[in-house]
Amino acid sequence: MALQLDTALIKTASRCNYDCSYCYVYQGKDTSWRAQPKRMGLDVIDSLVDRLIHQANAQAAGFAIVLHGGEPLLLGLENLTILVKKLREKLDSQRYPISLQTNGALLNKEFLDLFSKEKVSVSVSIDGDQGANDIARVDVNGKTTFSKTIKGIQALRSHTDSEFLFAGTLSVIQPSIPAKITYDFLKSIGSPNMDFLMQDGNHDRLPQGKSSFKSTEYGDWLCELFECYTSDSSPVPIRFFDDIVRLILGDSGTKEGQGTDPYGILIFETDGEIRKNDTLRSSFDGADFFTSRWNVRDTKISEVLSSKEFSEYARMQIPICESCNSCEYLSVCGGGMPLYRWSESNGYDSPSVYCHDHMKIIRSVKERLLLEGVECT
Numbered sequence: 001m002a003l004q005l006d007t008a009l010i011k012t013a014s015r016c017n018y019d020c021s022y023c024y025v026y027q028g029k030d031t032s033w034r035a036q037p038k039r040m041g042l043d044v045i046d047s048l049v050d051r052l053i054h055q056a057n058a059q060a061a062g063f064a065i066v067l068h069g070g071e072p073l074l075l076g077l078e079n080l081t082i083l084v085k086k087l088r089e090k091l092d093s094q095r096y097p098i099s100l101q102t103n104g105a106l107l108n109k110e111f112l113d114l115f116s117k118e119k120v121s122v123s124v125s126i127d128g129d130q131g132a133n134d135i136a137r138v139d140v141n142g143k144t145t146f147s148k149t150i151k152g153i154q155a156l157r158s159h160t161d162s163e164f165l166f167a168g169t170l171s172v173i174q175p176s177i178p179a180k181i182t183y184d185f186l187k188s189i190g191s192p193n194m195d196f197l198m199q200d201g202n203h204d205r206l207p208q209g210k211s212s213f214k215s216t217e218y219g220d221w222l223c224e225l226f227e228c229y230t231s232d233s234s235p236v237p238i239r240f241f242d243d244i245v246r247l248i249l250g251d252s253g254t255k256e257g258q259g260t261d262p263y264g265i266l267i268f269e270t271d272g273e274i275r276k277n278d279t280l281r282s283s284f285d286g287a288d289f290f291t292s293r294w295n296v297r298d299t300k301i302s303e304v305l306s307s308k309e310f311s312e313y314a315r316m317q318i319p320i321c322e323s324c325n326s327c328e329y330l331s332v333c334g335g336g337m338p339l340y341r342w343s344e345s346n347g348y349d350s351p352s353v354y355c356h357d358h359m360k361i362i363r364s365v366k367e368r369l370l371l372e373g374v375e376c377t
């Protein structure tokens with residue numbers, strides 16, 4: 001049976017006002033963003049909204065809509081208003097949550113009033129305190145972006161609807177900064193939910209701060225973070241750990257990269273092209289293209305979802321290598337995100353470059369659950 005649409009990730013703008021050194025879009029091997037219109041035009045917005053509404057009527061489950069970039073606020077207030085109003089006219093906020101992933105610099109009252117009215121929640125990308133954030137999150141002149149992001153978070157927190165609006169923070173792990181400093185800082189700025197990402201990397205290009213395939217710098221950092229989480233009497237939810245616990249207990253995860261459930265994720269570029277998960281771009285130039293080069297102007301989403309090429313792409317989420325398939329951690333780890341399995345010589349047919357980090361943190365969470373007397377699968 002064809003997968004249903006699970007996440008529609010919309011690239012409202014294909015450029016960014018920051019120039020983060022680890023960015024998989026602008027600093028990686030992919031160059032296709034250069035050919036994209038800087039912002040999504042009204043004709044593409046019309047076609048895209050029609051396709052999403054059609055898909056909502058064609059499938060039983062709801063789906064999440066994520067406004068993404070580049071920096072999604074670069075679309076501008078006028079066109080963003082048109083996009084979210086059109087979506088909300090037909091798609092209710094319960095079954096079709098809309099969220100925006102932003103660096104926070106352009107957040108102001110006008111945007112926030114719109115998001116409050118149309119039920120769009122906001123997650124802010126920030127890697128921790130200024131020391132952590134300044135490692136990679138800089139502007140086009142290489143200068144710190146920290147105060148701009150903090151100003152955006154302050155605008156978010158001071159809005160009358162902040163409880164709904166502020167969905168949380170998304171941080172790329174900086175293993176050289178103690179996890180406790182990062183956790184305490186994110187808590188101090190009022191993050192209501194934290195999520196963390198490993199840095200991009202693969203078997204040909206090791207992630208920043210990782211010395212070898214077998215090293216566990218990220219696993220160690222995550223164990224330290226888990227300790228902060230579990231020893232805090234009023235902890236801020238951390239999606240990464242909550243999913244590990246769910247999966248250990250035999251339930252499903254909620255996001256690609258953990259567990260073995262495939263997710264129906266499609267990316268919509270500013271010119272309307274429909275693509276695979278854009279994180280694949282860090283593997284090689286064009287890694288996120290479907291051969292068919294579908295576009296919302298001429299293709300229904302259901303046609304993409306029922307295609308052979310989409311099934312092959314969805315199957316990529318599940319690792320095929322022997323090490324993963326015989327691994328006791330597979331049901332929780334899921335082989336990690338496909339981009340981390342890449343090598344020129346082996347394609348995606350290897351365990352994650354974070355394999356030993358995954359094992360370390362999963363073991364640690366499991367031990368903790370057993371200590372608490374929780375029965376694990």
Ligand code: SF4
Binds near residue numbers: 319323327354358359
């Ligand atoms: S821990 Fe390693 S071998 Fe096991 S499933 Fe994850 S990536 Fe594969």
